[in-house]
Amino acid sequence: MTMPMAPIQSIQYLRALAATMVVVFHCAGNNHALIGAASVDLFFVISGFVMWIVTAQRPISSLTFMVHRIKRIVPLYWLATLTLASAAALVPSAFSRLEFFATGLMQSLLFILHIDLRSGRVSPLLEQGWTLNYEIFFYAAIALALLLPVGRRRLFLSGALLGLIAVGMTLNPAGPVPRTYTDPLFIEFLAGLWLGHYYLSATTTSRTCAHRHPCRHVSSSWAWPALAWRPPPAAIRSICHGCSSGAARRC
DSSP states (O other): OOOOOOOOHHHHHHHHHHHHHHHHHHHHGGGGHHHHHHHHHHHHHHHHHHHHHHHHHSOOOHHHHHHHHHHHHHHHHHHHHHHHHHHHHHOGGGOTTOOOOHHHHHHHHTTOOOBOTTTSSBOOSSGGGHHHHHHHHHHHHHHHHTTSOHHHHHHHHHHHHHHHHHHHHHHOOOSHHHHHTTOTTHHHHHHHHHHHHHHHHHHHHHHHHHHHSOOOHHHHHHHHHHTTTSOHHHHHHHHTTTSOHHHHHHO
16 A cells, blocks of 8 residues: 655645746736746646646545545635626626626636637636636546556556647647647646656655665655656655665666
8 A cells, every 4th residue: 555645845835936926927917927827837737746646646536536626626716706707797897807798607617618708818707717727627637547557547648638739739729629628738737747757756766775775864855855856867866875886776
């Protein structure tokens, strides 16, 4: 049985950094669009990393996984969306850039992609919630992967997401659904997923080294959290610091 891992502090720091960048972007306006884009990129990579860690560490069914994800993000998103819609319906003059449409509200609440009549872009009523459409699709892909044996999940997700991206780059679809779900942004989730895989592989290797060989525990303890920041080969060398050369070759 796989033992649960302690929280990875460096991931919490990255989340805090990404959240701060979002605040800076929305306070400073479009003059700092690069900061806003970078924060989304960082959040998507973190999401891929965390979802792989969560699903690889313990057995979980597709249904349970989706229920947990929905409980975590949907109530707050619905509350924010309904609050915005209510305010727009009651005081429309206070929202010069927002028009209230019942159809658009229902589509937003159900994560149905549609073109926003105000901007002409694919966007929910609460514009900042567009990233959740990507998240929900990624969660659905993971739920499908959970139906497969553990060893095939990573390859399934990689093939599916890269295939969709290739379709988007080749055909350049125009509709809101195909355009969104073939977006190259999904490669960021995939990057996080592979980072999560390498992180778990390296930590498992380090535990094996610590069990079989007289590694220095101080070296191992500081190196494990650093895997979220540095390339796997360098991290593995740090973890195995203090092992004999023969032990290092088995790590």
